[in-house]
Amino acid sequence: MLPAVRDFLARSYRADYPLLANENLFRWQFGNRLEDADVRERYNLKLALVDGEVAGCLGYIPVDVMVNDARRRGAWVVNWMVEADKRRLGLGPFLMREVMKQFDIVLNVGPSHDAQELLTRMGWTHFGELTRHIAVLDAQGASALCEGGSVAQLNDVSATTVVDAARDGMNVSFVRRFQRDATHLWQQTRHDRFAAGADRAAEYLNWRYADHPEFDYRLFEARNDNRLIGCAIYRVEAVRGLPMAVRVGRIVELIAEEAAADALLQTLIADAREHGVVILDFFCAGDSFSDVMRRNGFLTNNDSTVVAEIPMRFQPLDRRRKGIPFMAYLHNMPEAALLTDVHRWYVTKGDGDQDRPN
Amino acid sequence: MQISVNGADRLYQTIAQVLDVPVNELSEEVSLDSLPMWDSLNQLNLIMALESEFGVSLSAEDALNMRNVGAMREALHNYGATF
Numbered sequence: 001m002l003p004a005v006r007d008f009l010a011r012s013y014r015a016d017y018p019l020l021a022n023e024n025l026f027r028w029q030f031g032n033r034l035e036d037a038d039v040r041e042r043y044n045l046k047l048a049l050v051d052g053e054v055a056g057c058l059g060y061i062p063v064d065v066m067v068n069d070a071r072r073r074g075a076w077v078v079n080w081m082v083e084a085d086k087r088r089l090g091l092g093p094f095l096m097r098e099v100m101k102q103f104d105i106v107l108n109v110g111p112s113h114d115a116q117e118l119l120t121r122m123g124w125t126h127f128g129e130l131t132r133h134i135a136v137l138d139a140q141g142a143s144a145l146c147e148g149g150s151v152a153q154l155n156d157v158s159a160t161t162v163v164d165a166a167r168d169g170m171n172v173s174f175v176r177r178f179q180r181d182a183t184h185l186w187q188q189t190r191h192d193r194f195a196a197g198a199d200r201a202a203e204y205l206n207w208r209y210a211d212h213p214e215f216d217y218r219l220f221e222a223r224n225d226n227r228l229i230g231c232a233i234y235r236v237e238a239v240r241g242l243p244m245a246v247r248v249g250r251i252v253e254l255i256a257e258e259a260a261a262d263a264l265l266q267t268l269i270a271d272a273r274e275h276g277v278v279i280l281d282f283f284c285a286g287d288s289f290s291d292v293m294r295r296n297g298f299l300t301n302n303d304s305t306v307v308a309e310i311p312m313r314f315q316p317l318d319r320r321r322k323g324i325p326f327m328a329y330l331h332n333m334p335e336a337a338l339l340t341d342v343h344r345w346y347v348t349k350g351d352g353d354q355d356r357p358n
Numbered sequence: 359m360q361i362s363v364n365g366a367d368r369l370y371q372t373i374a375q376v377l378d379v380p381v382n383e384l385s386e387e388v389s390l391d392s393l394p395m396w397d398s399l400n401q402l403n404l405i406m407a408l409e410s411e412f413g414v415s416l417s418a419e420d421a422l423n424m425r426n427v428g429a430m431r432e433a434l435h436n437y438g439a440t441f
Contacts, residue, residue, distance in 0.1 A: 050422055082398075088390045089422055090401030097402065121399050 005045065008054035012081050018357040019079070024213040029078070029353065030059055033207060044075075046098050048082065048091040056082035058095035061352065064199040065105050066190055067335045072104040074198065076352035080115060093122065106329040107198070109352040119327050127342040129323035130283040130349065131290070133298040134307050135269060137249075141278035144246050145239065146309045147319060151279075154306055157269060157297035165222070165263040170229070172222045172260075172267045177210045178202045181228040182221075182255075189255050190346060193288060196339050197346030200255060208350060209233050209252070214357045217252070220267055222260040230256025232264040233350070236275045241316030247275060248314055251282035252350030254289065261289075265296040279310060283324050283354075286343030315358040324354055369431055369441050372411045376404050389426035404430075412439040 009020045019026050030043045048056035058080045065074035077099055082092045096119075100106050109130070111119060120126055135157040136142050142151040165172050182202040190197060198204070209217040215235050222230035233253040239246040249272040256264055272280050282293065290300070301308035311319045326347055330336035339345070349355045367381075374381040377395050390396040396404075405421050408414070408430065414437040416424075424430045431441070 048418070087398055088396075088401065089425070090398050090405065091422075093399045093402040094418065094421070118399055 002043075004049075004054045005043075005047070005057070008047075008057060008081075008083075011083065018214065022214065022357075025357065028211070028213045029061065033062075045079075046095045048095055050086060050091075055086045056091040056095055058092075058099060059353075060099050060103075060106075062103070063204070064201075065107070065196060066187075066199050067105070067196045067333065067339065069191070070335065071199070072333060074105040074107060075099060075103045076107050076109070076198070078353040080111075093118065096122065100329050100332070104332045107347075107352065108327045109347065109349070110324045110354045111327055116325055116327065119329075122329070123331055124327045124329045125340065127285065127326045127328065127345070129325050130285055130347065131287060131300055132312065132323075133282045133284070133289065133293040133300055134310055135280045135296070135298045136278070136307075137269065137273055137280060138278040141246060142310065144242055144244060145248075145279070145311055145314075145317065146306075150306050150309060154304070157280075163259070163262040163266055165267075168224075168259065168263070170222050170224050170260065170263050172220060172230075172263050174271075175219050175221050178205050178219065178221065178231060179228070182231055185228045185231060186255050189257070194346040195341070195344035198351055200253070200346075205231070205233075205253070215355070218268075218271065220264055220271075222256065222264050224260075230254075230260030230264045232256065232261075232268055234268050234272065234280065235355075236272065236277055237314055239314040239317055241314075245276075247277045249275070249277040249280035250349065250355060251280060252348055252355050254282065254284075254292075254348075258292070261292045262296060265292065265298075269296070281310075281312070283312075283349035285326055285345040285347035286341075288343055288346075313358075324349060367441050368411055369408075369427070369434065372407050373404060373427060373430070376400060376407050384427060386428035386431065387426060391425075408434065412437070414439060 013020060030045055032042045044060050044062060046058045047054050059078045060075040062075045065072045136151060136154050137157055139151055139154045139156050180202050182205055186200040209219060217233050217235045220232045221228060231253060234249050234251040237248050237250055239248060254261060269280060299307045311317060313321050330339055370381050370384045373384055377393060377400055405416055409416055412434050420433045424433055
């Protein structure tokens, strides 16, 4: 990491901020994923220099974005930060404008309140918050997450449709990495159900999850006669800031044909139970997954005020922040008008840097 | 410096338009600290509007120094702009 960038991060974030403390994480997130050795050492950061010092930065994660059947150059923006005494100088918008000029489409999950306001004024589309689906696996344990312990009123999850994967000719298994056929599965699933989303080719999935330098994601796949029909990914997170040990599970991907989605979710639930998880959640855009999630015992904030009280941040436990907003800058694309329906997007908490060490 | 308020000064007109303030409220001393609407995004909007109006390309360093109207005039003057 460049010393000037390290100094800026040290001034802007707390001392143990993971991107500062873990060089591997920094390289993984901002390093160039291209195979071209000439550019491999280039980092995906826009920097604003004032008197030779970094006064602002904007990180971005380049991704191909599939828009119907077209492939567009896109990027998730992350770590948008300007030193407090220089925020009036326009450095933040300057940095964002540079990224907006560079890509066909720019995306942001989890912008702060101030960032949402600024991006809206810069012409971004606000798609509202990602839908949070929650399965309560252990109501008693989950009550520790909420003030007043009201989750204990809920019943533990029970699927309305229990899938016998073996009987249906499916084989659901834990894998270390995805094979090339994950790319085909993504293409087919996206084509059938979604108008847009960051390209989930096998290479991307393996970089994002199998090769993550800090998180131990659990990857599952469903096959039928050896044909890949579904992928699902989650991780187990130990909650910090509670007197007792509590674990939660975070689903970050569900790319599957209909029948495989049931089998994968039930496998994830069983696996999460084995790991002592008390709740399992999945943030995704719109309502595309509502039916399958509900069938498998997941609720949304709209279904239950008790569920809506379950916090989403656990490093440490933070009961204040609720919801993950999703915004996009679409003006560089001819297909912009087709993308205003949030239900046609495939976006999850795994996009951008929302599922990150804190 | 004498400024003609009634439409002769393109700098004031441009600033007034971007910040949505009356031209007669502007002076060389007006700065981003004195107008609440002169915020981070409007600083960028101002620079883009000035580049377009005066046909110049301002550097990031110019932009950082343009914290009041007088500084904007000086920066534009250095590029040969006429007002």
